[in-house]
Amino acid sequence: MKVCLIGSGNLATQLGIALFKKGHEIVQVWSRTAGNAMDLAVQLNCQYTNEISLINTDSDIYIISVADKAIEQVLSGHFCGNKLVVHTSGSTPMELLSPYCENFGVFYPFQTFSKSKKVDFGTIPICLEANTPQNLEILKDLAQSISKNIQLINSDQRQQIHLAAVFACNFVNHFYSIGEGLLREKGIGFDILKPLIVETAAKIVDHLPKSVQTGPAIRNDKEIIDKHLDFLGNHPDLQILYQQISDRIIQTIN
Amino acid sequence: MKVCLIGSGNLATQLGIALFKKGHEIVQVWSRTAGNAMDLAVQLNCQYTNEISLINTDSDIYIISVADKAIEQVLSGHFCGNKLVVHTSGSTPMELLSPYCENFGVFYPFQTFSKSKKVDFGTIPICLEANTPQNLEILKDLAQSISKNIQLINSDQRQQIHLAAVFACNFVNHFYSIGEGLLREKGIGFDILKPLIVETAAKIVDHLPKSVQTGPAIRNDKEIIDKHLDFLGNHPDLQILYQQISDRIIQTIN
Numbered sequence: 001m002k003v004c005l006i007g008s009g010n011l012a013t014q015l016g017i018a019l020f021k022k023g024h025e026i027v028q029v030w031s032r033t034a035g036n037a038m039d040l041a042v043q044l045n046c047q048y049t050n051e052i053s054l055i056n057t058d059s060d061i062y063i064i065s066v067a068d069k070a071i072e073q074v075l076s077g078h079f080c081g082n083k084l085v086v087h088t089s090g091s092t093p094m095e096l097l098s099p100y101c102e103n104f105g106v107f108y109p110f111q112t113f114s115k116s117k118k119v120d121f122g123t124i125p126i127c128l129e130a131n132t133p134q135n136l137e138i139l140k141d142l143a144q145s146i147s148k149n150i151q152l153i154n155s156d157q158r159q160q161i162h163l164a165a166v167f168a169c170n171f172v173n174h175f176y177s178i179g180e181g182l183l184r185e186k187g188i189g190f191d192i193l194k195p196l197i198v199e200t201a202a203k204i205v206d207h208l209p210k211s212v213q214t215g216p217a218i219r220n221d222k223e224i225i226d227k228h229l230d231f232l233g234n235h236p237d238l239q240i241l242y243q244q245i246s247d248r249i250i251q252t253i254n
Numbered sequence: 255m256k257v258c259l260i261g262s263g264n265l266a267t268q269l270g271i272a273l274f275k276k277g278h279e280i281v282q283v284w285s286r287t288a289g290n291a292m293d294l295a296v297q298l299n300c301q302y303t304n305e306i307s308l309i310n311t312d313s314d315i316y317i318i319s320v321a322d323k324a325i326e327q328v329l330s331g332h333f334c335g336n337k338l339v340v341h342t343s344g345s346t347p348m349e350l351l352s353p354y355c356e357n358f359g360v361f362y363p364f365q366t367f368s369k370s371k372k373v374d375f376g377t378i379p380i381c382l383e384a385n386t387p388q389n390l391e392i393l394k395d396l397a398q399s400i401s402k403n404i405q406l407i408n409s410d411q412r413q414q415i416h417l418a419a420v421f422a423c424n425f426v427n428h429f430y431s432i433g434e435g436l437l438r439e440k441g442i443g444f445d446i447l448k449p450l451i452v453e454t455a456a457k458i459v460d461h462l463p464k465s466v467q468t469g470p471a472i473r474n475d476k477e478i479i480d481k482h483l484d485f486l487g488n489h490p491d492l493q494i495l496y497q498q499i500s501d502r503i504i505q506t507i508n
Binding site for chain 1: 264321322323345364365366367368371373377378379381403405407410411413414415416417418419420421422423424425426427428429430431432433434436437439440441442444446447448449450451452453454455456457458459461462463464466467468469470471472473475477478481482485486491492494495496498499502503506
């Protein structure tokens, strides 16, 4: 397909590369920042622009992958005519596109992306939604060209998926960071924690997380919990978090 | 070495199996519960007992792998004479063993263990501490027979490592559980979250967590944060957690 990529952030970059590698023609990259648009366009062997008015009008699909609040601003460019337009946002209902487009949908690859870290798209769930069955078929074809994991997900579900990801990915990463900081205080490198972090994630591939919960809270081991709260004396904010989450885990016993 | 295994929990089970496979002779398993001792003894081709007074006295090393509060109770059995005794606890200072033993130390494999999930010990950090250089050498030899990742860690550091693990492993797993519950509310299976969870953990193998933080909080995206807080209206406890952790992440910006 002839793809116009609107955005040049982490997701746009990785998605553009995946589509390009599978033989899709990337016609153009738009980004508010010309330098970012150019950097990605070089990788995708295509044109670029930072003017909304110069977005080309002859692509088969327009993939809008910008910050949620910038989606409508971009759409005001009226480039799409009757062409298919999708956004890639977890938290934006599909209907936001309705006033601007005849044919529209959502193409949400559910993964955490960094510009610099290569990602294997093959197993990433791609959550699709479209305003007509015909458009859904087009999105399925496009998605299946880069992933085996296609999911039909409505806007209500997609927003919940995004919320779940904030806990299970974004907050989890912050907790890795808390661990790293605690180790650093005692002169211990972060490396020692890595096998544990990787194993903790690997466990849930075959088990429900609740069934493999370990640690002092799930044993209701008040002695260790109190000891840890004591160690956290210099971190009253972490003390509160430790207590709250331990209480939550204790409540799941039985 | 001739090993006596005192305990039959998750760690004792996996450690016993790893030592047995590497050719060490497991002489005996003790557990408070005869059935548990027997189950493990069958796997390790050895004797078992649930009587502290019947713990054998001719092993080279006694590995005490029981709940922290049961360690001293077990030691009251006076089985060790001048033999080497270690515990495997993250949160118990080595000196706890001092009144009971001449030769003692700590052998702390730093990983999350379940009885049913096989673990590759080869890369697990084993944190060692001993009361004499000679005993440390013995522990190093034993540890190196099952892992390449040997760490010399004192009691103060080990307790901090355990605390860091509660955040980066136990609490993380609980957050997977929160994600699973949120998905379930909307009829979505947990599978969709798994690639994201595995990738989030994989990222920190080569990056400091802080440098790969993603999500609405690190972008200070108040619109999405407010939307998520709104979605969590039926979960006031999760609302509070979401706000607290988002605030912490926002504070790390710049």
